[in-house]
Amino acid sequence: MKKSWLWQAALIGAAGFAVWYFxxxxxxxxxxxxxxxxxxxxxxxxxxxxxxTTFFSYSAADTYLRALAVGLANTFRIAAxxxxxxxxxxxxxxxxxxxxxxxLARLAGxxxxxxxxxxxxxxxxxxxxxxxENLPAPxxxxxxxxxxxxxxxxxxxxxxxxxxxxxxFNFTGGVGLTPEFAALLLGLVTYTAAFIAEIVxxxxxxxxxxxxxxAYSMGLARRGAMRYIVLPQALRLVVPPxxxxxxxxxKNSSLAVAIGYPDLVSIANTTMNQTGQAIEGIVVIMAVYxxxxxxxxxxxxGYNRRVALRGVAR
Amino acid sequence: MKWARENxxxxxxxxxxxxxxxxxxxxxxxPFFHWAIGNAVWSAASAETCRAAEGQGAxxxxxxxxxxxxxFSTYPFEQQWRPAxxxxxxxxxxxxxxxxxxxxxxxxxxxxxxxxxxxxxMWGGVAGLPYVENERWGGLILTLILASFGAALAFPLAxxxxxxxxxxxxxxxxxxxxxxxxxRGVPLISVxxxxxxxxxxxxxxxxxxxxxxxxxxALAAFAAAYLAEVVRGGxxxxxxxxxxxxxxxxxxxxRATWLVVLPQALRASIPPxVNxxxxxxxxxxLVLIIGLFxxxxxxxxxxxxxxxxxxxxxxxLFAAAVYFVFCYAMSAYSRSLETGPARGAGAKQAxxxxxxxxxxx
Numbered sequence: 001m002k003k004s005w006l007w008q009a010a011l012i013g014a015a016g017f018a019v020w021y022f023x024x025x026x027x028x029x030x031x032x033x034x035x036x037x038x039x040x041x042x043x044x045x046x047x048x049x050x051x052x053t054t055f056f057s058y059s060a061a062d063t064y065l066r067a068l069a070v071g072l073a074n075t076f077r078i079a080a081x082x083x084x085x086x087x088x089x090x091x092x093x094x095x096x097x098x099x100x101x102x103x104l105a106r107l108a109g110x111x112x113x114x115x116x117x118x119x120x121x122x123x124x125x126x127x128x129x130x131x132x133e134n135l136p137a138p139x140x141x142x143x144x145x146x147x148x149x150x151x152x153x154x155x156x157x158x159x160x161x162x163x164x165x166x167x168x169f170n171f172t173g174g175v176g177l178t179p180e181f182a183a184l185l186l187g188l189v190t191y192t193a194a195f196i197a198e199i200v201x202x203x204x205x206x207x208x209x210x211x212x213x214x215a216y217s218m219g220l221a222r223r224g225a226m227r228y229i230v231l232p233q234a235l236r237l238v239v240p241p242x243x244x245x246x247x248x249x250x251k252n253s254s255l256a257v258a259i260g261y262p263d264l265v266s267i268a269n270t271t272m273n274q275t276g277q278a279i280e281g282i283v284v285i286m287a288v289y290x291x292x293x294x295x296x297x298x299x300x301x302g303y304n305r306r307v308a309l310r311g312v313a314r
Numbered sequence: 315m316k317w318a319r320e321n322x323x324x325x326x327x328x329x330x331x332x333x334x335x336x337x338x339x340x341x342x343x344x345p346f347f348h349w350a351i352g353n354a355v356w357s358a359a360s361a362e363t364c365r366a367a368e369g370q371g372a373x374x375x376x377x378x379x380x381x382x383x384x385x386f387s388t389y390p391f392e393q394q395w396r397p398a399x400x401x402x403x404x405x406x407x408x409x410x411x412x413x414x415x416x417x418x419x420x421x422x423x424x425x426x427x428x429x430x431x432x433x434x435x436m437w438g439g440v441a442g443l444p445y446v447e448n449e450r451w452g453g454l455i456l457t458l459i460l461a462s463f464g465a466a467l468a469f470p471l472a473x474x475x476x477x478x479x480x481x482x483x484x485x486x487x488x489x490x491x492x493x494x495x496x497x498r499g500v501p502l503i504s505v506x507x508x509x510x511x512x513x514x515x516x517x518x519x520x521x522x523x524x525x526x527x528x529x530x531x532a533l534a535a536f537a538a539a540y541l542a543e544v545v546r547g548g549x550x551x552x553x554x555x556x557x558x559x560x561x562x563x564x565x566x567x568x569r570a571t572w573l574v575v576l577p578q579a580l581r582a583s584i585p586p587x588v589n590x591x592x593x594x595x596x597x598x599x600l601v602l603i604i605g606l607f608x609x610x611x612x613x614x615x616x617x618x619x620x621x622x623x624x625x626x627x628x629x630x631l632f633a634a635a636v637y638f639v640f641c642y643a644m645s646a647y648s649r650s651l652e653t654g655p656a657r658g659a660g661a662k663q664a665x666x667x668x669x670x671x672x673x674x675x
Contacts, residue, residue, distance in 0.1 A: 008485035015489060022516040029515045101328040102321035103335050117641035118634040119596035122610055126634065129626025251501040258603055265503055278511040285504045286496075293499035 026279070033276070041275045042068070048270055050262045052178055064271055071267030072288060078181065078263065079250040079292075082188040086249060087242075089189060090196025097201050108197065115194035121255055123191055128183035128259045131155075138170050147174065154178045180261035184253065192249045199241045203234035236307050243300035247293050254289075264288055361622050368624075376625040377632050380616040384632075387452020387607045393444065397455040400432045404458045412647055425466065432459070448526050452607030454636070456526075460533055460598040460608065465591060467534035472541035477571065479546055490542075497539035502600050505536045510604040529601050537594045544590050548583030549575065588648035592641050599637075609636060 030037055042065040049060050054073040058066060096108035115123070132152050136142065141151035147158030149171055156164035156171045164174035177185070207230045215225035256263035265285055272281035323329040353371030355364045357378050364373035377384070386394045407428045410416055436455070439445040451459070478490035497505065509532030514522060523531075552575050560570035580587075602611040613633045617626055 004483055008483050011483075011489065012485050025518050026515045029519060032519060099328075099331070100321070100324050101331045104328075104331050107335060113642065113645075114638070117592070117638045117645060119599040119610070119637055121599045121602065122630055122634050122637060125610075125614065126627065126630035129630055133624055133626050254501040254503045255600070257503065265501070269507070272507075272511065278507075278515070282504060282508055282512060285507070286500045289501055289504065290496070290499045 035276050037277075037279065039280055041271075041277050041280070044275075046271070046274075048274070050267065051260070052181065052262065064275070067267050067271065068264065068284060071262055071264035074261070075250075075253055075256075075263045075265075075288075078184055078188070078253045078256065078261070082185060082192065082249050082253065083246050085185070085189045086192040086196055086245075089193035090245075091200050093193055093197035094200025094204070097197060098204060112194045112197050115191055116198075120187060120191045120252055121258060124183060124187040124255055124259055127186045128179065131179045131183055138166055141166070141171070152179065155182045178261075180256070180259055183259055184256050184261045188249055188252060191252075192245055195245050195248075196242065199238055199245065200234075203238035204230055206237050207233045232307075236304075239300060239304045239307060243297060243304075246300070247296055250292055250296070251289060254285075361625075364625065372628050373625045374628060376616075376622055376628055379622065380619075383453070383616055384609070384612045385453045387456070387612050388450045389452065390444070390446060390450070393438075393446060396435050396438070396443065396446075397451070397453065400435045401455045401458055403428060403432055403435075404455075404462055407462070429463065429466065448524065451526070453612045454609050456607060457595075457598055457609040460530060460601060460606075461591075461595045463530055464533040464537055464594065464598070467530070468537035468541055468594075471534070471538040472545050473576070475538060475542035476545035476549055479542065480549060494539045494542055497536055498543070502533075502536050502597055503603055505532050506600060506604050508532065525604075526606060529604060529606055533594070533598060533601070536597070537590075540590050540593070541587065544583050544586045545579065547586065548579035548581075551582045552578045585648045585652045588644055588651070592644050592648075595641060595644070596637065609633060 027037075043063050045061055046064045046067040047060050048067070050058055050067065050070055052074070053070050054077040056066065056070045056073055058070045093108045093111055096104050097112070099105050099108075135150055135152040138149075138151040138153050141149040141156075143149055147163045149156040149164055149166075151171075153170045155177045156173075157175045157177075158164060159174055162173050164171040164176065211229055211233065212225055215229040220228065253263055254265040257266040257269055260266070268281045268285050272278050275281075322332045349370070350372050353367060355367050355371055355373050355375045358364055358373075358375035361373075361376075364375055367373070382391070382394065386397050389397050407425060410424065411421060434440050435443070436451060436459075437446060437448070475490050475494060478486050479494065481487050481490070506529060509528040510525065513528050513531075517523065556578065557570055557575050560574040565573070598608060599610040601608050602614065607615070610633055613629050617623055617629055
């Protein structure tokens with residue numbers, strides 16, 4: 001017993017020493033480079049433009065704090081939209097893999113293999129190149145459906161009563177996605193959907209065959225058996241890994257920095273380059289993502305408990 | 315005919331899906347092959363030939379023109395057989411390790427000597443090979459090195475972290491949990507930023523660590539947290555009585571862990587370990603963001619040549635194909651482990667348990 005306490009004391013001592021050592025080196029280095037530490041820079045003028053903003057209005061005369069808030073809002077926009085779309089696409093592909101139609105099942109299987117085995121960053125670059133290099137200029141934009149315009153300046157979709165129209169060098173009206181946002185969304189959704197499809201498939205396969213047979217013998221059709229018997233049971237197994245995929249999507253949205261979508265990491269990176277406040281910048285990034293990770297886990301754990309309990313209570 | 319009726323036209327929706335897929339395939343596949351093969355430009359003296367075919371055919375001449383740079387980056391041209399040989403050696407090491415009969419203690423010696431040989435080959439300065447500083451390494455070999463050395467560094471650390479997380483010592487457990495959850499909660503980019511920007515600040519003035527080594531350490535530190543969770547799953551799959559029996563036989567903690575618990579735990583967690591490693595292999599492409607010349611980075615830099623710009627789709631399809639070959643081989647291997655004959659019923663059960671715990675990729 002005594003030995004284990006000595007062990008732990010030594011461990012804490014070593015960890016403490018390491019922290020102290022790095023901190024004192026950092027303090028010396030910062031002093032030598034004349035960088036003042038602390039978050040005072042947040043209230044200074046940022047001086048750079050941001051390509052697209054969500055929720056906040058922003059101009060180069062605003063502060064770094066506001067710039068980072070714009071980045072965070074952009075991260076939330078891509079993550080929220082990405083999670084919804086990836087879940088829909090992933091569930092559809094997961095169900096397609098189990099479809100009685102051989103061709104459909106094979107196609108879904110090929111999709112999963114292809115998308116899972118190529119790095120997301122390669123896929124993002126691919127989509128971005130496809131949109132920015134291979135789509136025509138706005139004047140000759142592709143118009144596959146009425147009101148939908150695809151050009152190298154972005155993708156435009158109509159809203160009820162508000163159709164996109166060409167004015168000058170780009171479209172106005174409707175919902176417009178910049179090439180960066182469109183590439184990032186497309187890449188994140190198609191990539192994450194491949195993983196979600198596998199989770200959905202595994203969840204459905206985990207429901208014993210006897211359950212389905214029993215449902216059929218009670219007169220339920222295939223659709224009804226799926227809806228009332230298989231899915232509620234599968235959901236319980238699906239929720240935990242699904243949560244980690246949502247977290248992955250959110251963390252992967254930080255790859256935005258590589259294609260120029262102004263998410264939190266991208267703006268923190270610009271801030272670090274301009275001010276030299278590297279420690280503070282990385283602390284901001286890590287703190288934000290840790291908070292997001294912990295909150296999503298909490299929410300999903302709560303949901304998980306609910307589905308699990310309902311199953312037990314019946 | 316019977317097969318088609320049962321699998322393609324079993325019901326009205328199914329028949330409709332079959333027709334829809336065939337229609338789409340007919341609409342999409344021939345034009346794609348025309349673009350990728352039929353009308354493609356395979357070799358060209360200049361990009362003009364490609365530009366003439368733009369929109370009609372793919373420009374694989376771009377890859378032909380840039381393949382030396384994409385594969386070997388700025389490694390001295392006459393010496394490029396060295397990274398080529400090193401890449402082959404590394405792949406050979408991985409293939410060797412895939413065989414069950416090679417899973418012996420001496421495999422780690424094979425790896426150590428293999429990695430040493432690769433280092434000698436790449437750096438040179440011995441056996442008459444000219445010295446090449448590692449700023450000039452790049453392309454495929456850098457991707458392979460980052461993944462292999464990263465895994466080699468991360469794996470022992472992961473085992474220690476997993477054991478620490480299950481330890482009875484509260485301080486040790488807390489430290490390991492904090493490390494694992496911190497790393498798993500933040501994106502890899504932030505860890506890479508930390509290594510490239512903050513690590514130099516952490517060290518005393520005058521001490522500097524090479525950029526490649528910093529990225530390598532960051533990747534290993536990141537992978538260790540994820541691997542640790544997989545190893546922990548394997549440890550949980552080992553029945554408690556195994557370690558209790560070992561203790562009853564008079565074994566201490568380390569002997570019992572090393573001889574009894576770990577071998578079973580690791581065997582149970584091999585398929586999820588391979589899956590985690592596939593993710594890690596893909597993740598090495600992120601070093602592009604901190605300015606290292608891995609395979610993806612050399613592809614991207616090739617596109618910056620003004621004479622050949624605008625062939626991004628072809629370039630990234632090529633990069634995707636290279637990554638796909640490696641990742642698909644590994645995932646096929648992982649699947650064969652899951653379905654192949656396991657050693658005895660106990661191992662099989664442990665395998666199933668490990669899969670259940672780590673069904674998520």
